[in-house]
Amino acid sequence: MPEAIQDPRIPVSVLTGFLGAGKTTLLNYILTADHGQKIAVIVNEFGEVGIDNQLVVGADEEIFEMNNGCICCTVRGDLIRILGDLAEAKFGKGKRKADFDRVVIETTGLADPAPVAQTFFVDPEIADRFKLDAIVTVVDAKHADQHLDEGHEAQEQVAFADVLLLNKTDLVSEEELQKLEQRLRSMNSAAKLHRTRQSQIDLQHVLGINAFDLEQKLEIDPGFLEEEDHEHDDEVTSVFFRETRPLDLNQVELFINEWLAEHGADTFRYKGVLNIKGAKQRIVFQGIHMLFASYPDRAWKPGEVPVSEFVVIGRNLDEQWFREQFARCVAS
Numbered sequence: 001m002p003e004a005i006q007d008p009r010i011p012v013s014v015l016t017g018f019l020g021a022g023k024t025t026l027l028n029y030i031l032t033a034d035h036g037q038k039i040a041v042i043v044n045e046f047g048e049v050g051i052d053n054q055l056v057v058g059a060d061e062e063i064f065e066m067n068n069g070c071i072c073c074t075v076r077g078d079l080i081r082i083l084g085d086l087a088e089a090k091f092g093k094g095k096r097k098a099d100f101d102r103v104v105i106e107t108t109g110l111a112d113p114a115p116v117a118q119t120f121f122v123d124p125e126i127a128d129r130f131k132l133d134a135i136v137t138v139v140d141a142k143h144a145d146q147h148l149d150e151g152h153e154a155q156e157q158v159a160f161a162d163v164l165l166l167n168k169t170d171l172v173s174e175e176e177l178q179k180l181e182q183r184l185r186s187m188n189s190a191a192k193l194h195r196t197r198q199s200q201i202d203l204q205h206v207l208g209i210n211a212f213d214l215e216q217k218l219e220i221d222p223g224f225l226e227e228e229d230h231e232h233d234d235e236v237t238s239v240f241f242r243e244t245r246p247l248d249l250n251q252v253e254l255f256i257n258e259w260l261a262e263h264g265a266d267t268f269r270y271k272g273v274l275n276i277k278g279a280k281q282r283i284v285f286q287g288i289h290m291l292f293a294s295y296p297d298r299a300w301k302p303g304e305v306p307v308s309e310f311v312v313i314g315r316n317l318d319e320q321w322f323r324e325q326f327a328r329c330v331a332s
C-alpha cells in the first residue's frame with residue numbers, strides 16, 4: 001500500500017476477544033512467526049500479576065505489562081504512558097533505546113476495545129507517533145453464541161473488529177461454523193473473517209492491513225460490505241452506504257454533527273472514504289462513538305470513479321434516519 005509506506009507512524013494492532021478465545025495463542029504465533037519484524041508487545045491481563053509475561057514466548061521482544069486493572073477503564077493513562085515511553089525509546093535521545101517496527105497490544109478478554117482504540121485518536125502525541133492498524137478479534141467458535149447472547153463486551157469486540165478470527169474451528173461442525181459466520185457478518189459486515197485453529201493464520205491478514213483502507217478490502221472481496229442477514233435479532237448491526245454523486249461538504253458536516261449528538265453513543269465504529277464535491281483527494285472518514293476524524297487521503301486516480309463508501313457499526317442503529325440524512329448530503 002503506497003499510503004501505508006509513506007505513513008511514518010508506528011502501526012499498532014489491538015488483539016481482543018473473549019476470555020479464552022485464543023489471544024495469547026495468537027500473540028505467541030505472531031512473535032514466533034518468520035516475518036522479520038521487531039514487535040513491541042503491550043499486555044494487559046486482568047488481576048494476574050506477571051502471568052501473561054510467562055505465557056508469552058519470544059524473549060527478545062519488548063514486553064510491557066499493565067497489571068493494575070482493565071485496560072479499558074482504569075489504565076488508559078498507563079497505555080498512553082507506555083506508548084509515550086516506547087516512542088521515546090525509538091525516536092528520542094534518552095538512554096533507553098528500543099528498535100521496533102510495530103506494536104501489538106493484547107487486551108484482557110473483558111475489555112471494551114473502544115477506549116483502547118480511542119487512545120489513538122484522542123491523545124495528540126500518541127496520534128502523531130502511532131497509527132491504529134487494525135483491531136483483531138479472536139472468536140471462540142465453541143462458545144461464541146453463548147458469549148454473544150450473554151454479554152455486551154463480546155458483542156462490542158465483534159462490532160469493533162477489522163479482522164475476525166473464528167478460532168477453535170476443530171471443536172464445532174461445519175454447519176455450526178456457517179451459522180456463526182452468518183451471525184458475525186450480520187453484526188459486522190466490514191470485518192474480514194477468517195477461520196483458524198490455534199489462532200494460526202497467514203500474518204498478512206493480521207499485521208499491516210491498514211484497516212481503514214476499505215478499497216483494499218473491496219479488492220479482496222467485492223461486495224462484502226453489502227452482505228446482510230437479518231436472521232438473528234442481535235442488537236449490533238452494520239449499515240453500508242455508497243454514493244457516486246459528490247457530496248456537499250457543509251451538508252456532510254451538518255449530518256455528522258447531528259449524528260454524533262443523536263447517535264454517537266450507539267455507533268461503535270464507522271469508517272470509509274468520502275467523495276466531496278470539488279476535492280481532488282478522497283477524504284478518509286472514521287470514528288469511534290463521539291470521536292471522529294477525517295483527513296485527505298490520496299488523490300482519485302485517473303479513470304477511477306470517485307465514490308463515497310462507508311460502513312457504520314452499532315447497536316440499535318436507526319438505519320432509516322441515517323439513510324435520510326445521508327441522502328441530503330448529495331451536492332446539487
Ligand SMILES: Nc1nc2c(ncn2[C@@H]2O[C@H](COP(=O)(O)OP(=O)(O)OP(=O)(O)O)[C@@H](O)[C@H]2O)c(=O)[nH]1
Pocket residue numbers: 017018019020021022023024025026108109167168169170171196197198199
Ligand atoms: N481446541 C482448541 N483449543 C485452542 C485453540 N486455540 C487456542 N486453544 C486453547 O484455548 C485455551 C485458551 O487460549 P489462550 O490463547 O490462552 O486464550 P486467551 O484469549 O489469551 O485467554 P485469556 O487471556 O484468558 O482471555 C488454551 O488452552 C489454548 O491452547 C483451537 O483452535 N482449538
